[in-house]
Amino acid sequence: MAAEQVLPAPKPLNQAPWFAPVRNIVILLVLWEVAGRFHLVADGALPSLTAIVERFWADRADYPAHVWSTLVSSALGFAIGNIVAVAAGILFVLSPLAARLFRGFNVTIFAVPTIAIAPILALTMTGISPRVTLAAMGCYFVTMTATVVGLTQIDLRSADLVRAYGGGKWDVMRFVQLRSALPIILAGLQVAAPNAVLGAILAEFGGGGRWGLGIYLLGSLGRADPPRLWSIGLVATAIAGIAYFIFGLISARVTGASKAVTMTTSLPPAGARTGGQWPSLAVAFGSIAVPLVLWWAFIKLLGVPEMIGKTPWGVIEYLFFLPLSQQAQTRLLDAMGQTLPITIVGTFAGLAAAFALSVSSRLVPNFTRALMPVALFSQTMPLIATIPLFVLLLGRGWLVTLIITISVTFFPAFITLAQGMKMTPRAALDLPKAYGAGAWTELKLVGIPAALPYLFAAARLTVPRALLGVMIAEWLATGKGLGNLLNQSRGYLDYGMIWTVAAASVVLSVALYQIVVLVERRVLANMGMRGSE
Amino acid sequence: MAGAGGIRLSNVSKAFVARGKTIEALRDVSLTCEPGSFTALLGPSGCGKSTILRLALGLEHADGGRVEIGGQTSEKATASGLTGVAFQDSALLPWRNVEDNISLPLDILKRDRREYSAKIAELIQLVGLKGFEKSLPGELSGGMRQRVAIARSLVTEPGVLFLDEPFGALDQILRRQMNIELQRIWTETRCTALLVTHGIDEAVFLADRVAVMRSRPGRVASMIEIPFSRPRSPDLFSDPVFHKLCDGIAEVLHGG
Structure with missing residues (x-):
């Protein structure tokens, strides 16, 4: 083991590359079995x-x-x-x-x-x-x-x-x-x-x-x-x-x-162009x-x-120009007030965890390597099938919503970041070390700045997912927020509200996405980098 | 052969805008290449020599002046199949085998590939790739890929051949071999050739005339006639007269 710490790259020769992942999975399965058996x-x-x-x-x-x-x-x-x-x-x-x-x-x-x-x-x-x-x-x-x-x-x-x-x-x-x-x-x-x-x-x-x-x-x-x-x-x-x-x-x-065969990796030049005769407004x-x-x-x-299908105008009418509009607005705003904070907190927590982990992946490469298969596996799990399992594990309170949000943001963010950071040129990462910098200096100078574009890409990817996760949890378990309002309105055949909640959640999601895009442009432009949109 | 056409640039200017700054790539450049001649454009990086070639191929448009290939506009000349081109990188399509890569210009010009099957076989023979017809670029060495690119540039039997540092990515030894082969190939086809390079010996060995370029703004600083008779043998590379000529050109390049 000591030898492995000194020389991180070469693996023992007699060990096949699939050995470590398979071993990890077997350990996981055994733990699962034991935990289940004894109702732990x-x-x-x-x-x-x-x-x-x-x-x-x-x-x-x-x-x-x-x-x-x-x-x-x-x-x-x-x-x-x-x-x-x-x-x-x-x-x-x-x-x-x-x-x-x-x-x-x-x-x-x-x-x-x-x-x-x-x-x-x-x-x-x-x-x-x-x-x-x-x-x-x-x-x-x-x-x-x-x-x-x-x-x-x-x-x-x-x-x-x-x-x-x-x-x-x-x-x-x-x-x-x-x-x-x-x-x-x-x-x-x-x-x-x-x-x-x-x-x-x-x-x-x-x-x-x-x-x-x-x-x-x-x-x-x-x-x-x-x-x-x-x-x-x-x-x-x-x-x-x-x-x-x-x-x-x-x-x-x-x-x-x-x-x-040699292929250029350079992006095509992105100029200010296209559709010139059409004003951008x-x-x-x-x-x-x-x-x-x-x-x-x-x-x-x-x-x-x-009566059933509302047009954009129908939704506006429902929300503003009908006798019951005032009441509808209150219900919608209440629900949003419950959904929005937990979405934002969960997204931040998930992104922060993914960012911290992937940035420090040079410090603890083995942990990252072990987590990657789990992260990839989690991406093939249909969210909807896993949420009831979370509910079983964590009950029906706000905690389940938060954990679901973190988990739906963490893994995709981690994959995006880890894959993106692999593209950082090795020489750039090695340069600080060549001047005797420690791991922390290296992270500060190269690792973290190089990861920023991918952090934003991850944020764009995960913000809508977080909202989806929260709404599913609300619908199925917690009885709060937009998800619940949607489910209730279905029960009451309140068509106007169904359309309104749908439209509002789309607008909310697009707005959150756009905020990320704006922050991304501002930050990356200041740093002389380009986003990946 | 489509008949060698000349290349004529008259008072050509071209500027690029990058990050708000205007860079004059070419200012008032005139250059005439007679039909059947071999001209080399020599100069430091960024002197606009590749821009001349891109203008001639219709890949860029001049801000001022005229570009004519065989008496036609670049667009007409390229679309009629008068021109052939090889770039610094072989730019082979990785999913096409050697034969299919060589045939790419025929496909673009919508010519019937079957009529050219003998020509393709001959070119593969000419560049020494017999037996590799069905190989994918990934299975070839860098030098072999570059020879495929040369064969591809000749498949349309061009009257005008453009070579943009075709051996720039090769090592010195391979490069010299390719220079010798290129001279042999060109002697057989006798098309008008314009070679962009920053290798002085390469330019002198291959060309009838060397146009030395300077940068900021890009322009032709002087035109040097190369007196050696053809065919030129590899021994020329160690000839004192050859070296003297190269030294003279280096002086023009670096100041003078």
């Missing part, structure tokens, strides 16, 4: 592994129909969402004006707390279409972003070559961009796959129906049967994990065929108008009765 956690809320497997076996006849139903809607949504996303990504790269006009739409889709629109889709659509829609929405942003990044981060010299033979935009797209974006798009699909499953399950929560893992989970929530909840949660995780794994394999194959206005117009068109095209 929250008075039996954490059942033993064997109890979960037994329960799963006893219920085995229930699963096929539920799993199949969830699979069908996630797969359909996955296909539709990704086709739209890739097409949109190509459009945004070819037409910067379109990219700017649809920015508001994209941010909205990204930030929308899916739980908030699940009831709306259930009201306005029939059959499995709400599930398909939510699954598709879960995929759209990830794949669209991956497509845009893949198509822009190309080898500029290859693009020059095509243009040097008189090739135009389309030729560059055809010969260089599409193929070189493929690995990145596939990586996007990999992340999108669990999102599709999560979206479908969320819609099942909000929409009712007979089959689906979400329905099954919701139905089992009231019965004090932890092993069943856990086994449903694990099955959902397994589905998401398998989807993630399959696309990982495809992506590895494609990448294998196209890498191992008009574009900004258009960008806000697009989501509203689409909302309005959605209601009109589906022909939803005015």
